[in-house]
Amino acid sequence: MYNQPMKRALRMLARGLGLACLAGVAAFVGFAWRIDRYGHADLARPADAIIILGARVRPDGQPGSDLLSRTYHALDLYQAGYAENIICTGGFAGDRLSAAAVACRFANQHGVPPGRTWLAAGTSNTGEDATAAAEVMRAHGWQQAILVSHPLHLYRAAWHFRREGIEVYPSPTTTAVERISLPLRTYYAGREAAAIVWSIAEDWGAPREWTAQLQKWLSRLSQRLLGESL
Numbered sequence: 001m002y003n004q005p006m007k008r009a010l011r012m013l014a015r016g017l018g019l020a021c022l023a024g025v026a027a028f029v030g031f032a033w034r035i036d037r038y039g040h041a042d043l044a045r046p047a048d049a050i051i052i053l054g055a056r057v058r059p060d061g062q063p064g065s066d067l068l069s070r071t072y073h074a075l076d077l078y079q080a081g082y083a084e085n086i087i088c089t090g091g092f093a094g095d096r097l098s099a100a101a102v103a104c105r106f107a108n109q110h111g112v113p114p115g116r117t118w119l120a121a122g123t124s125n126t127g128e129d130a131t132a133a134a135e136v137m138r139a140h141g142w143q144q145a146i147l148v149s150h151p152l153h154l155y156r157a158a159w160h161f162r163r164e165g166i167e168v169y170p171s172p173t174t175t176a177v178e179r180i181s182l183p184l185r186t187y188y189a190g191r192e193a194a195a196i197v198w199s200i201a202e203d204w205g206a207p208r209e210w211t212a213q214l215q216k217w218l219s220r221l222s223q224r225l226l227g228e229s230l
Contacts, residue, residue, distance in 0.1 A: 029139060035141055036177060036189045038158075039151025044171035047140035048117075049076045051125065051133050051168075052107075053157055054099030062118040063102050066150060069173040071103045074148045077171060082146055086112060087136050089120040089129040100147015126153070126166045130160035143167055150187040151177050156196055 052074045056064035063071060074086055087106055091098020096105075098123040108114050120132035137145065144167045149157050151172035161168045177185065 003054060011213050013137075021027075026220075033189070035152065035155040035192050036157040036185055038170070039153075039172045039177050040172070040175050041180050042171050042175055043169045044077055044082055044146045045169050045229070047083045047144040047169060048140075049085040049137060050077050050146045051087045051120075051161075052088065052103045053129055053147070053153065054088070054123070055150075056090070057097055057099055057102050060100065061097050063099075063106055066177070067099055067103060068106075070148050070150070071106050074103075074146075074170065074196075075107060075112070075174045076111055077146055078107075078141050085116050085118060085140075085142070087118045087133050087145070089133050090123055091121050095121070107117050118137050126157050126195075130157070134161065134164035137166060144169070146171050148173065149187075151175065152180070152185065152192060156192045159196060160199075184190045 023055050032204050042092035052067075052070050055067035055070060057067065058064050059113075077083065078086060086104070088107070089098040090100050090103075094099060098121045100119045100123075104117040104119060105119050118136050120129065123129045123132050133145070133210075137143070145161070147154060147157055147161060147168040149170075149172065151174060154170040154172055158168050158170050
């Protein structure tokens with residue numbers, strides 16, 4: 001049997017742990033809310049390049065709905081004179097059906113000269129997209145880019161690009177985030193927040209295999225639920 005001082009200590013410990021858990025949950029919810037709000041504003045301004053972040057490609061080689069909306073939005077920005085170059089990211093290098101290759105080809109078919117589109121392929125996640133696109137930008141002496149993606153993906157994408165030393169101006173495919181159903185917004189914002197936490201955990205020494213496996217699991221879940229991958 002525990003004596004009274006021990007019982008009081010255990011109760012205090014349990015309460016402390018409970019409060020710490022509640023604080024952690026509250027902080028995570030607040031972070032997810034910031035991610036949700038971030039996609040409400042289009043901050044596009046003149047830059048060196050427009051970056052299209054990769055998304056799903058259909059089996060027939062056509063861009064999926066998310067990649068299509070990103071590419072059309074980048075085309076609108078290009079035609080409006082915001083930048084003279086478009087960088088497309090995602091997928092295996094050399095694969096003509098990679099997200100990068102498909103988006104660049106689509107842009108070329110819609111009026112962007114081939115000499116103004118650049119591939120940043122050989123990537124499989126947003127962090128790698130940022131690294132590959134940053135290499136293209138540094139090779140040309142570019143420093144500023146308009147970042148085009150799904151509104152709920154932009155916070156994490158911009159976070160990765162800034163870690164690469166690139167100044168980015170986020171431009172969502174739509175600012176009408178409220179039109180996305182609340183369950184999907186909650187899922188997306190939570191997933192994006194978790195992905196940033198995992199990236200930080202990797203920086204602190206967490207095994208890459210653990211976080212990579214968790215990200216794969218979430219990606220498969222989103223594809224089953226939504227048919228798309230951010």
